[in-house]
Amino acid sequence: MMKSNNSKDMVSRIAKAVAVPVMVWAIMQVIDMVFAGMGVINNSADIKTLFRNLISSLAFALAIGANLNCGRMDLSLGAQMYAGVIFGGNMALMLNVGGIGVLILSMAVGALCGLVTGFIFINLRILPMVLGLGMTLVFECICFAINNQQGVILYGKPGVEILSNITFIIVVTAAIVLFAYYFFQLSGYGFKYRAIQGSQKLASDAGINIYSNCVICYVIAGTLAACAGVFITIYQGNLTPVLGMSSNGRVFSNMFPMVLGTWIGGLCHNREGGILMGAVTVNIIILGLTKLGLSNSVQNVIIYALFLTFVVYNTNRSKIEYYKARKARVAQARKMMAQRAA
Amino acid sequence: MKRFGRLRKVMAVGMAGVLLVGASGCSDSKGGGQGGGESGGQEKYKIGIIEVQLNDESTNRAEWFNNYIAPQYNVEFMFSEACTDLNSCMTFIENAADAGCDGIINYYAVGANTQQLVELCAEYDMVYTENGGRNTGNEAVFAGNYENFAGNFMADQPATGKLFKDYLSETLDTSVEHGFIVGTGSAYQGNAQQTEISANMLGALEELYGLKFDSTIEELYTSSAPVNGTNDKGIEVYCYPGAPSTSGWLEGLNAAMQTGKYDYILMSGNVLGNIMTTVDELETAMNKDFTVIGFGSFGEALTSAMNSVDHFGNQALSMSTVKFTSIVSTMGFSKVYNCLTGHRDACLEANGEPSVLLFRMNAVTSPEQLDEMGSWDKEGKWVADYDFVDSLLANKTEGLTSDKAQETVYKMDYDAIKARLN
Numbered sequence: 169m170m171k172s173n174n175s176k177d178m179v180s181r182i183a184k185a186v187a188v189p190v191m192v193w194a195i196m197q198v199i200d201m202v203f204a205g206m207g208v209i210n211n212s213a214d215i216k217t218l219f220r221n222l223i224s225s226l227a228f229a230l231a232i233g234a235n236l237n238c239g240r241m242d243l244s245l246g247a248q249m250y251a252g253v254i255f256g257g258n259m260a261l262m263l264n265v266g267g268i269g270v271l272i273l274s275m276a277v278g279a280l281c282g283l284v285t286g287f288i289f290i291n292l293r294i295l296p297m298v299l300g301l302g303m304t305l306v307f308e309c310i311c312f313a314i315n316n317q318q319g320v321i322l323y324g325k326p327g328v329e330i331l332s333n334i335t336f337i338i339v340v341t342a343a344i345v346l347f348a349y350y351f352f353q354l355s356g357y358g359f360k361y362r363a364i365q366g367s368q369k370l371a372s373d374a375g376i377n378i379y380s381n382c383v384i385c386y387v388i389a390g391t392l393a394a395c396a397g398v399f400i401t402i403y404q405g406n407l408t409p410v411l412g413m414s415s416n417g418r419v420f421s422n423m424f425p426m427v428l429g430t431w432i433g434g435l436c437h438n439r440e441g442g443i444l445m446g447a448v449t450v451n452i453i454i455l456g457l458t459k460l461g462l463s464n465s466v467q468n469v470i471i472y473a474l475f476l477t478f479v480v481y482n483t484n485r486s487k488i489e490y491y492k493a494r495k496a497r498v499a500q501a502r503k504m505m506a507q508r509a510a
Numbered sequence: 511m512k513r514f515g516r517l518r519k520v521m522a523v524g525m526a527g528v529l530l531v532g533a534s535g536c537s538d539s540k541g542g543g544q545g546g547g548e549s550g551g552q553e554k555y556k557i558g559i560i561e562v563q564l565n566d567e568s569t570n571r572a573e574w575f576n577n578y579i580a581p582q583y584n585v586e587f588m589f590s591e592a593c594t595d596l597n598s599c600m601t602f603i604e605n606a607a608d609a610g611c612d613g614i615i616n617y618y619a620v621g622a623n624t625q626q627l628v629e630l631c632a633e634y635d636m637v638y639t640e641n642g643g644r645n646t647g648n649e650a651v652f653a654g655n656y657e658n659f660a661g662n663f664m665a666d667q668p669a670t671g672k673l674f675k676d677y678l679s680e681t682l683d684t685s686v687e688h689g690f691i692v693g694t695g696s697a698y699q700g701n702a703q704q705t706e707i708s709a710n711m712l713g714a715l716e717e718l719y720g721l722k723f724d725s726t727i728e729e730l731y732t733s734s735a736p737v738n739g740t741n742d743k744g745i746e747v748y749c750y751p752g753a754p755s756t757s758g759w760l761e762g763l764n765a766a767m768q769t770g771k772y773d774y775i776l777m778s779g780n781v782l783g784n785i786m787t788t789v790d791e792l793e794t795a796m797n798k799d800f801t802v803i804g805f806g807s808f809g810e811a812l813t814s815a816m817n818s819v820d821h822f823g824n825q826a827l828s829m830s831t832v833k834f835t836s837i838v839s840t841m842g843f844s845k846v847y848n849c850l851t852g853h854r855d856a857c858l859e860a861n862g863e864p865s866v867l868l869f870r871m872n873a874v875t876s877p878e879q880l881d882e883m884g885s886w887d888k889e890g891k892w893v894a895d896y897d898f899v900d901s902l903l904a905n906k907t908e909g910l911t912s913d914k915a916q917e918t919v920y921k922m923d924y925d926a927i928k929a930r931l932n
Binding site: 204206210211212213214216217221312318321323324325332402403404405406408411412417421454455457458459461462463464465466467468 | 592594734735736751752754755756757758759760761762764765766768769783784785786787788791792794795796809810811813814815817818
């Protein structure tokens with residue numbers, strides 16, 4: 169009986185998590201069919217595009233969440249992504265180790281960037297956002313200075329085709345979600361991480377090393393950001409370094425899947441699974457909008473307006489529930505008064 | 511506590527190191543070139559060069575200036591790092607003045623900034639030229655009789671656009687139904703090169719099909735939103751603005767190609783390295799052959815695109831354009847050098863206003879041609895050799911005028927270069 173209830177509960181959670189992207193897909197499908205005469209996903213090229221964008225959104229959203237859930241907003245993640253892919257990618261191309269080598273070395277350099285940022289944070293205790301801005305400038309300049317400002321070019325390079333292979337992308341996506349789920353929910357590190365998330369002071373008093381936990385968070389975030397960058401680069405063909413904190417755009421553009429994913433995660437009691445569904449949802453919206461032939465600025469207005477609307481709703485959810493409960497109480501009181509009067 | 515203090519010291523040293531590396535990436539100058547020995551008793555000059563970005567082209571340019579030109583003409587060069595705004599240009603000019611520079615060649619040309627930079631150079635008694643045209647933003651400088659302004663130099667943009675027009679005229683079979691995506695890039699923001707290429711591509715379609723667009727060509731390429739080029743012949747033409755750096759641009763191009771209406775992708779911006787993966791994937795997914803024609807520059811992206819074979823066994827990139835850095839550099843150098851040696855007249859039009867020297871780009875249509883051109887303009891095979899440079903210097907070529915200089919530059923075309931270097 170207990171087992172049956174657990175199974176039902178799990179099915180219900182999965183259904184809630186999947187319902188959001190499915191509903192969004194259905195809406196976008198109708199809009200695209202009516203206005204553009206084609207669906208959101210029409211052929212294998214669309215599937216490839218969706219999966220490639222999905223893995224980059226997912227990895228970036230998880231990277232942002234790793235620190236943000238503990239109250240640290242790391243704005244240098246975009247620059248860490250550039251540093252990871254430009255250094256790691258060029259090293260892999262020089263060593264001729266193919267697409268998997270590009271991915272691994274980029275993630276390794278991303279991890280190193282995260283380590284440097286985290287180490288500086290715990291020692292200098294600069295506000296995370298301020299440190300993030302400073303580190304962004306440093307990483308951007310370093311990326312700019314190497315390889316004659318060319319960044320990294322993956323288009324036409326032998327052995328990197330695997331990064332566009334759907335099976336490979338699905339395997340990496342599954343690996344990222346499972347790793348993040350195990351690491352943040354099941355492992356000893358995750359237990360401490362969630363304790364710190366609850367109260368850093370209490371966690372520290374309880375003997376948890378909040379500093380090492382923090383550095384590990386930064387390392388994981390850097391690794392995931394670089395992973396996202398590799399799939400962005402293989403789609404765009406190259407990654408050119410940017411200056412003037414332009415890399416921050418990557419952080420902000422992936423806030424939507426992160427916030428939406430956290431909300432879906434609340435519905436299905438699985439944050440990592442929720443972020444996966446959040447990334448799927450946002451990428452379906454983006455793919456659907458591109459089919460309409462709108463200009464990039466109009467698409468961005470729609471996406472960010474949806475993001476803002478969602479944030480407003482999410483922030484005021486408790487108020488809505490409060491007003492609903494109040495309304496119910498008032499109705500009940502009136503009913504009782506009416507009954508008494510009768 | 512003591513251990514923590516030591517850790518802080520280590521961190522401080524580490525941070526200083528990181529900042530030093532970062533700062534070195536953003537420093538204003540990367541040192542001078544090879545001064546070279548005295549060359550025939552010529553007076554020594556020093557020229558500052560403002561770079562807009564560091565890439566294959568700027569590295570190539572620095573090699574030509576430092577290793578080839580400096581020793582021959584007894585000139586020293588000082589290069590900036592990437593200057594992407596007026597402030598960084600002004601800072602570099604001030605540093606160059608302190609370092610004893612006599613002239614500035616600016617590759618970050620923004621018409622609205624020109625007057626301010628010319629006046630700043632005048633304060634330090636430096637000659638100024640920039641890689642740009644004459645436009646409403648800098649009209650006052652051309653008309654203002656600034657003694658230190660040597661005029662400008664730039665690509666002959668109508669000629670660049672015509673390369674695309676000619677190629678379409680030669681290769682397009684109008685008896686077969688075709689649809690066209692014209693990537694208008696930043697033409698809507700006034701980018702001269704992309705404007706000319708877009709206008710010429712659309713003009714070529716008008717001419718070849720004898721069609722008339724419902725809107726004017728200018729309205730089509732200045733639109734910041736994708737727009738259908740509806741016309742009286744019913745030919746599918748889709749003008750797609752923007753650049754790959756914009757979120758959703760590639761996906762939008764992908765969606766347009768998926769409509770199945772278009773099989774020619776004509777790109778005015780340098781986006782070949784960005785779009786070829788999408789094109790290849792769609793060819794496979796839709797079993798449709800796309801022909802890609804686009805603006806390019808010597809580098810890995812162009813080489814890869816030109817040497818790749820598509821799903822149907824065709825050359826992935828059908829045609830692109832390239833330029834030879836040393837020819838462009840000669841134009842800038844000759845402008846400054848002529849002024850420094852007292853021959854400013856050679857930089858002026860017949861009406862006494864500073865001239866704009868133009869160079870023409872070349873079309874490349876096959877990997878063999880690209881391979882051949884790619885081997886040029888390097889150490890030992892400079893396209894602009896001493897004879898060419900001398901022909902643009904008034905102290906070496908008697909009676910040099912602006913018109914004659916322009917004629918000389920135009921003569922240096924693909925056939926002339928091939929005849930000399932091969």
